[in-house]
Amino acid sequence: MDLPHDSAARLRKKQDIGALLRDTRFLQALAQAVFVLLVLLLARWLIGNLNDNLQARGLGLSFAFMRRTSSFVVGEGIPSDRTDPFYYQYLVGLINTVRVVSVGLLLATIVGILAGVAMLSPNWLLRTLVQAYVELFRNTPLLVQLFFLYFGIILTLPGLADRITFGPIIISNRGFFMPRPVPHVGFPAWAAISALAFLFGAYTYRRQLQIRVRTGAETRPALWGAALIIGVPLLAWIILPGQPLQLELPELQGLRMTGGARLTPEFAGILFGLVFYTAAFIADIVRSGILAVTHGQREAAMALGLTATQTLRLIILPQALRVIIPPMTNQYLNLAKNSSLAIGVAFPDLYSVSQTIFNQSGQAVQVIALMMGTYLIMSLIISAVMNVINARLQIVER
Amino acid sequence: MSRRFRFVFMSVLALSMLIAACQPAEPVIVTQEVVVTQEVQVVTTQEVQVQVPVEFTMESARLQAVKDRGTLRCGVNSGVLGFGYLDPAGEYVGFDIDFCKAVATAIFNDPDAVEYTPLTTTTRITALQTNEIDVLIRNTTWTFGRDVELGTDYGPTTFYDGQGMMVREDSGFTSLDDMDGATICVLTGTTTEQNLADAFSSRGIAYETLTFDKSEESAAAYDQERCDGLTSDKSQLTGIKGNLSNPADHAILPEIMSKEPLGPVWAQGDQQWGDLVRWVVYGLIIAEEKGITQANVEQIAAGATGETGRLLGSEGEFGSLLGLDADFMVNVIKAVGNYGEIYDRHLGPEGTNIVRTGSYNDLWTRGGLIYAPPWR
Numbered sequence: 001m002d003l004p005h006d007s008a009a010r011l012r013k014k015q016d017i018g019a020l021l022r023d024t025r026f027l028q029a030l031a032q033a034v035f036v037l038l039v040l041l042l043a044r045w046l047i048g049n050l051n052d053n054l055q056a057r058g059l060g061l062s063f064a065f066m067r068r069t070s071s072f073v074v075g076e077g078i079p080s081d082r083t084d085p086f087y088y089q090y091l092v093g094l095i096n097t098v099r100v101v102s103v104g105l106l107l108a109t110i111v112g113i114l115a116g117v118a119m120l121s122p123n124w125l126l127r128t129l130v131q132a133y134v135e136l137f138r139n140t141p142l143l144v145q146l147f148f149l150y151f152g153i154i155l156t157l158p159g160l161a162d163r164i165t166f167g168p169i170i171i172s173n174r175g176f177f178m179p180r181p182v183p184h185v186g187f188p189a190w191a192a193i194s195a196l197a198f199l200f201g202a203y204t205y206r207r208q209l210q211i212r213v214r215t216g217a218e219t220r221p222a223l224w225g226a227a228l229i230i231g232v233p234l235l236a237w238i239i240l241p242g243q244p245l246q247l248e249l250p251e252l253q254g255l256r257m258t259g260g261a262r263l264t265p266e267f268a269g270i271l272f273g274l275v276f277y278t279a280a281f282i283a284d285i286v287r288s289g290i291l292a293v294t295h296g297q298r299e300a301a302m303a304l305g306l307t308a309t310q311t312l313r314l315i316i317l318p319q320a321l322r323v324i325i326p327p328m329t330n331q332y333l334n335l336a337k338n339s340s341l342a343i344g345v346a347f348p349d350l351y352s353v354s355q356t357i358f359n360q361s362g363q364a365v366q367v368i369a370l371m372m373g374t375y376l377i378m379s380l381i382i383s384a385v386m387n388v389i390n391a392r393l394q395i396v397e398r
Numbered sequence: 399m400s401r402r403f404r405f406v407f408m409s410v411l412a413l414s415m416l417i418a419a420c421q422p423a424e425p426v427i428v429t430q431e432v433v434v435t436q437e438v439q440v441v442t443t444q445e446v447q448v449q450v451p452v453e454f455t456m457e458s459a460r461l462q463a464v465k466d467r468g469t470l471r472c473g474v475n476s477g478v479l480g481f482g483y484l485d486p487a488g489e490y491v492g493f494d495i496d497f498c499k500a501v502a503t504a505i506f507n508d509p510d511a512v513e514y515t516p517l518t519t520t521t522r523i524t525a526l527q528t529n530e531i532d533v534l535i536r537n538t539t540w541t542f543g544r545d546v547e548l549g550t551d552y553g554p555t556t557f558y559d560g561q562g563m564m565v566r567e568d569s570g571f572t573s574l575d576d577m578d579g580a581t582i583c584v585l586t587g588t589t590t591e592q593n594l595a596d597a598f599s600s601r602g603i604a605y606e607t608l609t610f611d612k613s614e615e616s617a618a619a620y621d622q623e624r625c626d627g628l629t630s631d632k633s634q635l636t637g638i639k640g641n642l643s644n645p646a647d648h649a650i651l652p653e654i655m656s657k658e659p660l661g662p663v664w665a666q667g668d669q670q671w672g673d674l675v676r677w678v679v680y681g682l683i684i685a686e687e688k689g690i691t692q693a694n695v696e697q698i699a700a701g702a703t704g705e706t707g708r709l710l711g712s713e714g715e716f717g718s719l720l721g722l723d724a725d726f727m728v729n730v731i732k733a734v735g736n737y738g739e740i741y742d743r744h745l746g747p748e749g750t751n752i753v754r755t756g757s758y759n760d761l762w763t764r765g766g767l768i769y770a771p772p773w774r
Contacts, residue, residue: 053528056549056667071592075607082595151615155622173624174581255579255626256606265624266608343586346608346619355520356586356609362548364524 050365063370065361066090072356074348076264086357093353094374100267100349101336101378104274108335109328111279116286117312130283137280143341145277150269150345160252170250170257173265177250180261190244194233201228266347270339278335282328289324290316321393329386333379340375350374457721458670464505464532469513472498473531476516477613479637480750481537481557490514493744494535496734497556497662497679501533504678504726509733518612519585523548526665533675534663537631539589544663551672553662554679556737558758558767560654561593562632564639567647569626574601574653580626581606583616593656594629617641631658637750674720680770681727684709685736686761687770692735699728709773716773737761737768 020026054060066087074080074089077096118130137145155173158164163172170177183191205225212219237244250260293316301311342349350371358367464470474494475482482492490498499509515531522538525531527549537559538544540552563582565571571580574597584591586609598605608625610616617638620628630638632650639645662675685691688706690698699710707713711725718724734740741759745752752759760766 071595073595073607075609082592082599151618151622155619155624159623173622253579255577256581343609343611344615346583346610346615348609352586352609352611355611356591359520359586360543360592362523362544 054365061366063366065363065366066357068361070357070360072360074353075346076266076348086361089353090350090357090370093348093350096348096353097339097342097350097378100270100274100339100342100347104271104278104335104339105332105382107271107275108278108282108331111275112282112331113286115279115283116290119283119287120290133276134280134283137277138284142273142277142338143344146269146273146341146344149273150265154265154269160255160257163252168247168249174256175265176263176268177257177260178263179247179249180259181245182248184243184246186240186242187244190233190236190240193236197232197236198229201225201232204228264347266342266345269345270342270347270349273341273345274335274338277338278331281331281334285324285327285331286320289320292323293319318393322395325386325390325393329383329390332382332386336378336382337375458668458674460532460664460668460671461505461674461721468506469511470498470502470505470533471513471515471531472501473515473517473522473525473534473536474498475536476514478537478634479640480633480744480752482535491744493557493740494537496740496744497535498533500682500730500734501662501675501678503730503733504674504720504722507723507726507729523550526550526663529665532664532671535661537634537660538663539658539660540663541589549666550663551666553664553672553676554683554770555659555661555767556679557633557660559631559633559658559660561590561597561629561656561658562635562654563651564620564628564630564635564648565626565651566623567649571627571651573651574598574655575603577605577627578603579605581608581624582627582629583608583610583620583625584629585609585613585616586611589656589658590629590631597653597655613638629655631660633745633750633752636752640750670721674722677720677773678727678730681709681730681773682734682737682740683761683768683770684773685727685731686738686768687763690731690736692731692733692739695728695731699725705773714774 051061067085069082070084070086070089071082072089073082074092074096077092077099080089080092115130115134118126119134121127121130157171157173160172160174163170165171168179202225205221208219208221208224211217212221248259250257250262297315297319298311301315306314339349340351343352343355346352354367354371358364361367472495474490475492476490477483478492480493482490482494485491495514498512498514502512503509505511515525517525517531517534517536522534522536523544526534534550535556537557539559540555544550545552563574563577565577571577577598582594582605584594584607591607591609594605594607608616608619610619613630613634616628616630619625621642628635628638632654635650639648639650642648662679664672664675684705685695688698688709690706690710695710698706699712702710702712704713708716710728711717711723715724717726720726723729735743738761741754743749746754754760754766756765758767760768762769
């Protein structure tokens, strides 16, 4: 049967649309398109709503207020004054956070690895004690631990008047004080000599090591390196006139100690709180990483006559690290983010200072956005570094 | 992959164009209804008298929203003894709370028609800005910055406070000038931090601050001698002092570091709502001035004339101008009493015992600053 030309075309078009609507590829793409559009509309609506409400109250989304005088003083960190602008105080808080996080990561790693190895120790007492520590710290909230550490332990130490003196170290609830080396005349010359000695020592160590690997002769790389790195600065200290470094002792002056180095109760509180909490998780990761290395590896190492320490250092840990690094990254990120609990123990970290800034200025949206951005960048940097380490430790497969 | 992406992208584009086409541009139409009734009376002496009573429909949008909801949302303190706290039964009690009740009574004739939102120093202004609450009565200091920049409006001051410093008796401090090198505990998110910096830098004294998030934490740190002084509004210091392990060992220094006028706050943009809150507070002050109390208000209202009559609704139409009942102040005073009664109940000898006689918080007729414009 012959249909007129235009109606045939119309029918074909109809069939085309029908076919299109039954095509799963098209339907999936359509669903995705609709979803993306909905998300965009929602975002537009939320931002528009926020902007309208802020406009209605005469508030904008500008960051210009950060240049205004802050009129407050940050209690700890690089010196700050009430005449400094908000952005400077923000920086003070950021540096405080970076201090806690960097020292915290280092200490948590050390404590975590030691505890993880100890959990597999054949010594019953050590193993049980470490297990008790890990279970206790993993299963209680961090904030509670922080309060306990700060209010329950650190602040119950005696005040400055009845301070505990422990050799050159002074312990009180106003902080831990210790002598500090202060550079004197002749320090630059001594420092330069020491630096050169260090470089040369490191070079010698590498060279001797290479020779040993190549020829098998005992060249004593560690001895030569150590002799240069320690011996030369010591010799220079004796030969050079005067003392390049002198110890400055803390002294009580009026209401506070002056001189020396000080660890404030707040910094100690947040730092050790984070370290012990995170190390408990790291310990378990390390333990599981070690157990993940096949038993045959240990047996082979023992058959070759390696000692227990050598087996751990040269055979087990390098292989365990591949299993350990990815979950470790999570713990590092947790530590960095948990550092925002510092306000609970009065440590002026990024979060604490930001809170003061948005209270003084009233610009909550901007300050919180800025803070989120800063924490995000910090976390991304930690992740990136850990990813590089992870990539380098992977077995190269062919 | 890229083809598929292009496909998705084109579909998004097509869909968004379709939706854009469906949305006509909306012109902004502002409708304002003003009913003007003009009555012209021609008198035989050829003089023309013109009376122009103008009836504005000026109902507050927020008042309407509150009436529709059936409750007043009030932002309050939940842990400051005397001003706003939870009693053992879990009820909100305090000086500030009674002003919430007063406003609720003015609208609903029910002091319990209040939805309390406990707020911290950091969330209170945001709660107003985001319309989470109708009015904020929570020891909030009226400052230029907050008033002009943050989109909030301030009602009459209900309590004149000032920042003080609490120290241990055995420290030997008798004034701020003695406190060189001291460590001071302070709360974040308050004007206190700024006042402290101002007070110490103007005296050229070195000091260290410890900034806490919660009042309980800063009090605990002070109690454990981590800091030499604790600074806060004097009214709050009296409350904190009572909770320390040995209250008698502590003293509050005589200096006042700042002016802290505290009162109700609301979001800018609804003048009529502001008028309502403002005049409920003024009404309570006038009531004290006139000796109208919780006990005698009904008796006085029966035959009241003059300002008392206008206040209690027997003369004039003051209630309806605010969108309220004519006798709303009778209900308010019946529910919470006058300003003096509220003060005595929470801050007087039975409460936290903040001396009123001779302070700024006494009535203006007795030399204080509590003063209300005339009700006419």
